[in-house]
Structure formats: C-alpha cells, structure tokens
Amino acid sequence: MNVLLSAAFVLCWSSGFIGAKLGAGSADAVTILMWRFLPLAAVLAGVSLLMRASWRGLTARDILRQAVLGALSQSGYLLTVYVAIQLGVSSGTTALMDGTQPLVAGALAGPLLRQYVSGRQWLGLCLGVSGVAVVTLVDAAAAEGVAGWAYLIPFAGMLSLVAATFLDSRTRTPVAPSVAMTVHCGTSAVVFTVLAAAFGSALPPAETSFWVAVGWLVVLATFGGYGLYWLVLRRSGVTKVNTLMFLMAPVTAIWGAAMFDEPFGVQTVLGLALGLAAVLIVHRGRGRGGGGASGGLSGSCNAAPSPVDERAVRAHRS
DSSP: OHHHHHHHHHHHHHHHHHHHHHHHTTSOHHHHHHHHHHHHHHHHHHHHHHTGGGGTTOOHHHHHHHHHHHIIIIIIHHHHHHHHHHTTOOHHHHHHHHHTHHHHHHHHHHHHHOOOOOHHHHHHHHHHHHHHHHHHHHHHHHOSSOOGGGGHHHHHHHHHHHHHHHHHHTOOSOOOHHHHHHHHHHHHHHHHHHHHHHTTOOSOOSOHHHHHHHHHIIIIIIIIIIHHHHHHHHHHOHHHHHHHHTTHHHHHHHHHHHHHOOOOSHHHHHHHHHHHHHHHHHHHHHHTTOOOOOOOOOOSSOOOOOSSOGGGGGGTTO
C-alpha cells in the first residue's frame, strides 16, 4: 500500500508542471491560475466555516503573515512557472530548477539563520547547479524562438519559494494546515483575479482544452498532490517524503518528453542524474547529523519540503 501511495504522490505532484503545459496553448497564465484558485478558495472558505476552532487564537498579524507567505510561495512561484512554460521553457527544465530550491535554501541557511552548512551540502549545491546548467543548455539548444531570459523566470520563482521558507522559519505562532491552505488559496485567488482583470484576461476561453487543464490542475495537482503529501507524511514520515521529492524532476522530464515531445537525450539524463545526486548527497548529509537547513516549500507545482520547518510545505500544491 505504501508503495502505491508513494507512486501516486510522485505522479500527482509532477502533474502540476504537465497541467501548466496543457493550459499554455489555450489561455494566458493569469487566466488559468485565476480559474484554478477561485473555486478552490470558495470551497476552502466554506470548509473553514465548519472548522472555526482552527482559527482561534490567531491575530490579524498572523493572518497577514500567512497571506504574505501565500503570495510568495504560491502566487509568485506559480506565476513564474506558468509564464516560463508558456514562453517555451520545457516542463522538465522548470521542474529541475524548482528542485534546486532546498539546495539554495541550505546554502543561505548559514548567513541568514546561523545554521551549520556542511561541506557535503555545498558539494550537493554545486552538483545541483551543474545539473540545471546541463539541462537548461540542452533545452535552449533544442527550443526554437525561446528567449534566453525566459530561463531566468523559473529561477526567480525558486527564489520566491526560498524567501517564503525563511519567512516561515521565523513564524512562532503555530497555524493549522487547513488555515494556511485557506489563506494561501484565498490570497492567490485575489492576486490572480486582479492580474487577470488588469490585463483583460479574466474571461475564460470557450475551448474544452482550457477546462481540461483547469480540472487536471485542481484534481491531480492540488487535491491529489497535496492530499497524498499529507497522507504519505503521516504514514511514512518527512524523510520518506523528502526522498520521494527527488523523483519529481526526472518523472516530469520523462512525462513531458512523452506527452509534448520535449527534449530528452543523453545530456538531459546526465543533467537530471546530477540533480538527483545533489539532493541525495544533501539528504544523506542531514541524516548523518549535518545539521544544515536545506529545506523549503513545495510549491504548486513542485519543490522539496524541509525537515527544518515542515509547515512550509503546505502551500505548494494548494
């Protein structure tokens, strides 16, 4: 049962990148995201009325902090992922850039949180960056009409996740996952609705493909990925979830190659292998008492959760 749940979790979590690619040809990024989060926010608002006890003791400042976390870890992150994919960056490359988030967070943990970062973790960071560079160069060489600066967009989204990770690590008031998810989704619904209205993109297109993409994202990426995350976490622990997160970039790259004919050659395999080796090295370093903070949020499309602050993960697949 645990194997089946783990496999389903990896597929559902990776599906966020594929869903973004599915919707890229039918509507603007802000339109897809607006209609993804509006129904989610409405459902979660209704559920929160039945779970009012979870909100007790929270101040306006606590809610505002969660709104900022949602804007960074969800709104800012997802917008960069969707825009990058619409500009032609492959889903596999985007997923791999996302996967470097815990490595970057670990490198910054020393100067920002005064937490020890081991030599093994620095080695992992260098390998991870090398893997991203290899896959990005292959993707850029194979893509036609994709501007070089487009590859900086998912990198900016990864930094948005890192910022949210460190903000969340300074949060002292415990917040229930249901409350955090509701605030994050509500914040994203407002952000994307305002953006869509400002750009004249609020009306959904008539194409069936648009609603297929929205349904894919809501059912698979949000409820599937997010729900299975917590189920696997409770059954197997955060170490198992961290290990499964390492599979997201390779699975997304293979899925994108099969479904959208994205580049997947020897160099892509090499880059993905470097990225996988990087996170495994960092993970083993923590397991041996390295003490580093290589954590982060998983974002709605996809990054690795942190054993330093497990609460940070709750925003990713919402």
